[in-house]
Amino acid sequence: MIFGRVKPIDAILATAEKKSLHRTLGWFQLTLFGIGCVIGTGIFVLTAAGAQKAGPGLMLAFAIAGAVCIVAALCYAEIAAMLPVAGSAYTYTYTTMGEMLAWTVGWALVLEYAVAASAVAVGWSGFFTGTILNEFLGVHLPAALSGAPLSMGGVAGGIINLPAVVISLLITWLLMIGTTESARVNAVLVAIKVVALTAFIGITLTSAYFDPDKFNPFLPAGVFGGFGTGVGAVGAAATIFFAYVGFDAVSTAAEETKNPQRNVPIGLVGSLLFCTVFYIAVAAGAIGTMGGQPIMGPNGVPFPTGSEELARQCATYAADKLPLVCSNEALAHVLRQIGWSGVGNAVGLAAMLALPSVILILMFGQTRIFFVMSRDGLLPEVLSRVHPKWKTPHIVTAATGIAVAIAAAVLPVGKLADIANAGTLYAFMMVAIAVMILRKTAADRARSFKTPILWLLGPLTIFGCIFLFFNLPIDAMLVLPIWGAVGMVIYFAYSRNASHLGRGIVESHEAEAVTDVRPEVPGTH
Template structure:
């Protein structure tokens, strides 16, 4: 392990690019993937909780303008994806945006990115757990088993914006802890199983589109007014089409998994952009059609407050309004399983239940990859000395980082127990948008500082797409609800206390250790990384 004098100064500790590339060069991968395979891979990674669950929250923010919100979020993702592609192909090593920042902007900013990713993964896993709970409670338990959980066991507390009378979301806690246990004992998911789950998700949503758009219940009047809360709902409100876009951005996260496959792609300069843009365009059109079907068949107008402004999604006021409706008259914006609810309302209960079952089967794999992703970030930061090595200790029997997995699972279960899905998605998006912004900055900096390095893919028109990515991420961030915006700086302030209290002194780079170890965190459980879903930041 090579050593050198640490480069001091607050922003002086930059991890040498050569050390990271030495690790990357040891991973010589066979190029077998074409554009079509990459596109299918991207579709499988993107489609998940967002479209199954956040349709209701998005409609409450934007009404029929939810369709425009999907287009806005998709556009931001497309430019961000092309920036991701170049740097992921250049540095195919563990750590994602954290590693990219470390080698371009230095340790302290890399710490902020890694700290934000820790928040993102945990909160996103909680959001998926809550989303799964809605389908499990509404379809598996109620429709198939005839068991209806009391409200106090299936919803977040009213004071935190949950369901009327909710105390704890027990199913969400259950699935979070089950996934934690599976990760701790080392159970793996195969690519074949994942392919089946992707097929189930796409088939279920295709059936939804076909049924709703051709249904006699479909009424064009349901789209009027199209933008009841306007395009911009106002700073910190999280309302309007842009506010909804900031929330349902969660429905696109996972696209960067395509960029990490650049090293295994034939003719990456051509096929990577086709795979990235193709999968995102497909998902954007798919999502818009799903929104059109849902709103056109049963309406998607938000429930308005006395001032003519929609009640915030997940708020106490909205929960009280929703509680006044009979179960068979429940508006789209009040449903915990929006798409299945739409089909039941128009007489397709069997297909609606099948869609609920599809979501119940497919979503746990997303929780698994999110939680695995967080243990990966923890592991890499621990490997760099920024977190205690004890956190990533490997169990002698299970061969997994059981301590950090247990800590992650406990935090995920706690958040899932007490917070509604819309708030969780907004908080997760705040961390994601920050990380994506830093990736765009990193790829532009590397064009200057490492212009002669080999790149199997170069982002086209980076002078335009880089700044567009930064602007788009900042734009969506400032259209999140104010409480979600505040979580990131508060979490960041806590991170700074940890960094200056422990990490800066313990840092390997600060002590002159610069080589990246040959062992990669993927070796702990490589087949888990093959499971796609939201938040699959695989590098």
């Protein structure tokens, strides 16, 4: 049976049950942890792309994306607390829906992590070019070396995004030689981000340039821009969903949380609510002071982000008159335009300092997914081979880094975020399905946290993910099934036959738990 290879919970938990983690975290620590994970890439990088899709309706887009994330987070929390093991949605699918669907989820996560890392690299490039080179050093990198062939932000004639390539390869090298991220350094970077954004909100909302009339029309492209267009408030929500990715890190801390039944949902929902309000305030400050109307095409629909048409339109503006939707470093650009150049440069510097750590985390997450899939035999063991000196998986890290650098070199940030979101939305949907299946097939299992009203929140998560997916641009929607088709070829050509579970290769303490029977679905026998 194609769907028959289900890895039992007992087998998955066999190793995790050997260790007991000390419960020390309260709701406040979890909330701060979630805020630190979420605030970062999206708000610094995608404000311009979101405004081009929705105009002032960007504020509504943040609320829509945040709402989908909150219901998804509650589903994620239950299964992460129940299965506190590596592999994320891939592992959860393996134990509920079988190996083939688990492979599709793992393959989608590969797309999510790698493309997301590329998007962050492109975002970092914008801040590096605008703040460090232009503002501090007075150096103007040629358009051919600072923009992708189809680059937004007024960069026409781009050939390669050289700074994005350099930072991608630098992070790859750091991961290969074994450099680890310090918790203290990460905390400092989080503080820098929050302080920078708080200063931005305070300055813009109280600025003499702030004018409520700049919010009219509020929805220039409407709420729904149309299937496959990726515009309108919902289209923008599908893109800036990227700004919320990272909240699931809170759920992974469930095993170390005091009273997880109470504190995990507070940490998840609290951090997401805080970030949503924060994001809406940032959008309000940016649009209210500078305006955020999209550049419309001849048909009355905003030019697509990352398109040649938008790049040509943006290139017609002088640097000091560049609209919000054309900026590669939107928040710093807004502050410079209203006379706060020093603070604007500080915001740009804060983003430039903070974003490399996000690239590192995403690429590390990519190698972790490869590790788990390789451990299950679905990918060749050579991919997880460890370097004798550096003690790191150098082969898969190098391969990932090269792929990230290539994508960052040739694609604009808006397109990259949309592609990454396609994989993320699919994974989140599968998590919601897995939670509902486990409620039936493993009803007696201990759960330190249970998703409230799962009968409602589970289907809402599935609907929300599908809804946002079909409001992505058509090219981003097509990437996922094409990528998935490539993955299925690999699965049937190699992975299915090499699978450890399929070949009966299991650890001795897992032997009794392993089965090759499809789980019973409610209503079927």
